[in-house]
Amino acid sequence: MSAADRRTALVYQVASRLLGYPDEQLLAQLPLLRDAVDQLPQPARTQLGSLLEHLAGSEPTALGAEYVGTFDLRRRCCPYLTYYAYGDTRKRGVALLAFTHAYKAAGLVMHPDELPDHLCVVLEFAATADLDVGRRLLLDHRAGLELMRLSLADAASPWAGALAAVTGTLPPLRGDEREAVRRLAAEGPPEEEVGLEPFAPPDYMGARR
Known part of the structure; x- marks a missing residue:
């Protein structure tokens, strides 16, 4: 494996x-994670380090509520990658098989209680x-990953740096990928369930929520 890999x-x-x-x-692992982050070059060191500092300096109960409010209640920050492309349609099941x-x-x-696209x-995989295959899975769902990054940044979320560090390992967006992000931000996943908050048209590859 190369140094870059x-x-x-x-x-x-x-x-x-x-x-x-x-x-x-996780909170008990923060010192070890800090040691790992200190080995990284910029900008990943700062991007991940800022989240480490937030986690280390916040009260655990408040952190839990903040996490749920970010990832469980904001559809633009959904951590399940196939959701962005397939919503809750049957096609999502096929995508999960990949x-x-x-x-x-x-x-x-x-584990039977985990969905494979989280x-x-x-990232752990x-x-x-397999770094190459894992990176390919991320690239296959690049639009959703980028929308998540932009949404976290728009919300000034402390987790935004982690998404920026991840997407920073990927090639620059191509024109068709940028268009896919714009379209996803404007239209949302297919066959939205009634009652969910709609996606508004984006200002710049994603509107503020």
Whole structure:
């Protein structure tokens, strides 16, 4: 593995932890994660470091509420990558199989209570099992990943830096990918459920929520 790939794997490993629910286990790991982040070059060191500082300096109960309000209640920040492209349609089930098959090919078996497209799961897989395949899974869902990054940045979320560090490991957006992000921001996933907040037209690749 090249030095660049080792840095990318470390970014994914740390981000997979920091983007998880801030429970006691994660908070206990913060010193080790800080040591790992200090090994990274800029801008990833600052992007991940700012989230580390927020987690370390916040009261645990407030952190939990902030996390839920960000990732569970904001559809633009949904951590399940296939949701952006397929919503809750049947096609999403087929898309999930692509993740499951990739994990099985690497000798990994998903826990039955976990969905394979959760961003933390994908990043952990890329960091520890198969970097090339994991990165391909991220690229296959680039529009959703970018919309999540932009939405977190628009909300001035402390988790925005982690998404920026992850997307910073990927190639620059192509024109068709930028258009896909704009379209997703304007229209949302297919076949939205009645009662959910609609997506508004974007100002710049994503509107403020």
